[in-house]
Amino acid sequence: MTSAPAKHAHYFADFQSLVQGPWTDAPAWLQDLRDNGWSKFSETGFPTARRGNERWKYTNVGPIAKIDFSLAGQPIAANGSKALVPDYKGPGTAAFDLVYVDGYYSVELSSPSTGSDGVTVASLASATADSNASIESQLGRLAPPDNDGFAALNTAFLQDGAYVHVTDGHSEKVTVRISYITSHDAESKVTYPRTLIIAGRNTDITVVESYTGPTDVVYFTNAVAEISVGEGAKIDHYRLLLEGNKAFHVGTSRVNQEKDSSFSSASFTLGTSLARNDMEVLLDAPGAYCSLNGLYLTADNQHIDNLISIDHAKPHCTSRLNYKGILDGRSRAVFGGEVMVRRDAQKSDAEQTDKNLVLSKQSEVDSKPSLLIYADDVKCSHGATAGHIDADTLFYLRSRGLDLDAASRMLVHAFASEIIDTVKLEPLREYLDTLFTAAIPDKSLPVGNLK
């Protein structure tokens, strides 16, 4: 084991006390993985926005690094946090609920599946304790701790999270809600949710992965999700980042797609003081399709960073990347879209856009879509825009009787609805629509294109 650098002493102390305490009887492979995570974290530490570090150019995680976040303890009663679970009606009987409070699986709030019919939906803590071979081979495979301080730290503290495994050929659609809640007792605490999703051949899974927490509590969520989409499988993935206004969130999602698989995601960000959404999708076999949509609404002093990468590693794959941002107050949004088309990936079809609606003079967006193309027979496009509400359009609405506020709210809502409408679960779509509608600022300025 590596010694702790002085500046991460409190993380090391937490790590040590787990190793010497509850983790004494952990399976060797799991403890090796954690040790490797710690080793990598102590080497790399937290990333810095230094020159040449393109991945962190616009986002300074200093505010996270300088607080001594300690590991959240197991809550005494989880029921008190139930109100923080996203409040929409579940998608029906074929659905499973996994609920976590402060990083720990809540038996009271969850309805798991035992896996007898090819579906396993369980807490990672119990699944790893059962020494399950598929977990051993998959955990840390798509999101290794190398070169990424946050993923490394999550790996070092890996102990609970969600495990979803649908075995090959299970054709019935499976819907899983994974809700990570941080409680009111989590001031200066950190949680390390880990999500592992394995969609076997020709399976069909819908996953709603949500992160919520209380307002006015400073806490940190360092989440990692690994999602494996098997041949011919289909995953609809929703990521709801609805943390409290003082929260920090770094999410690392790694997706691997097999032949003819489909991965559709919609990521929603509202709230959170400083957030980073880092998603990478590897199109690893011909015929894979991914559609990644995102919506972020920022206000006050929020800083929201989305870094979305798509790797066309094999020919005949299609990717669609469409993110939208609404910025108000003194907030800042960062969008990095990286689409890579490798030399052998002929007939790749990739489109990416990031559009931003800027409602205040003090807010700022840094949008950087990029395409790296090494194949010659491809169809690729990218674009980014940042604009204000259009004055002519506003007048059109006002000339029909809508006042300035109602008109601008309608236009901001319309802007957001393109992404909200991609949500296929109706109750979730309505829930998000209500949530985002309520978050639209009352005064929507400035107005562009004034003649």
Added chain:
Amino acid sequence: MTTASNNSKPLLTIKGLTAMAGELEILKGIDLEVFAGEVHAIMGPNGSGKSTLANVLAGRPDYTVTGGTVLFEGQDILKLEPEIRARLGLFLAFQYPLELPGVRAWQFLKAGVDAKRVHNGEEEMSAREFDQMLKAKVAEVQIDPDLVKRAVNEGFSGGEKKRNEILQMAVLEPKLALLDETDSGLDIDALRIVSDGVNLLRSPENAVILVTHYQRILNYITPNFVHVLYDGRIVQSGGPELAHELEEKGYDWIKDAVDAAV
């Protein structure tokens, strides 16, 4: 000249209206009276100020009114926000209707109707009542019902957009409709449908100001009065026959007459 209605008070009275776009003076003194039940055609060559007039009346912020008065039902409206004018019963059919991706026609129209009702101290319309009303209006102006289910004007053809303006007019039931070159860019079928819509909505209680470059639409909508706008002023007024004269002779004779008089 006779008015088409017996109302003694004009619906709209414009006196000495002057307006600028940026540093440029566009309207140089417009006088016009419109009574309920009338259709006035405002014609003129490009750049004469006829679209500006329609937009200034509707309250478009791009223009600065520098003088004159506009009374609508006796009330000076020049200081009123465009939405207040709309709620009072003014409607501008746009020359280039805007596309509103993500705004459902239903939601858009209901917001307009409700804004007007609330302004008049009435309650908002129930969704059901509005549904029925909209359905009736769609049938009345013969618009494709599918257009109402889509986002407002998004991906519509030019003709569909203009028809949609007529539907909006039918739903909002204005007292004064300003049609800003609604005929431009329409093929003959669309022109007929749009004109039918306008004729259908004509009543002794409301009035229409029809701004157009061409006489063509006046074959379908017979105006009570035709005014020729040139260089920011109404230089000639007459009945429908004036439009035919313009069709035959073009605008040059008017320009020459005005320019010679200066």
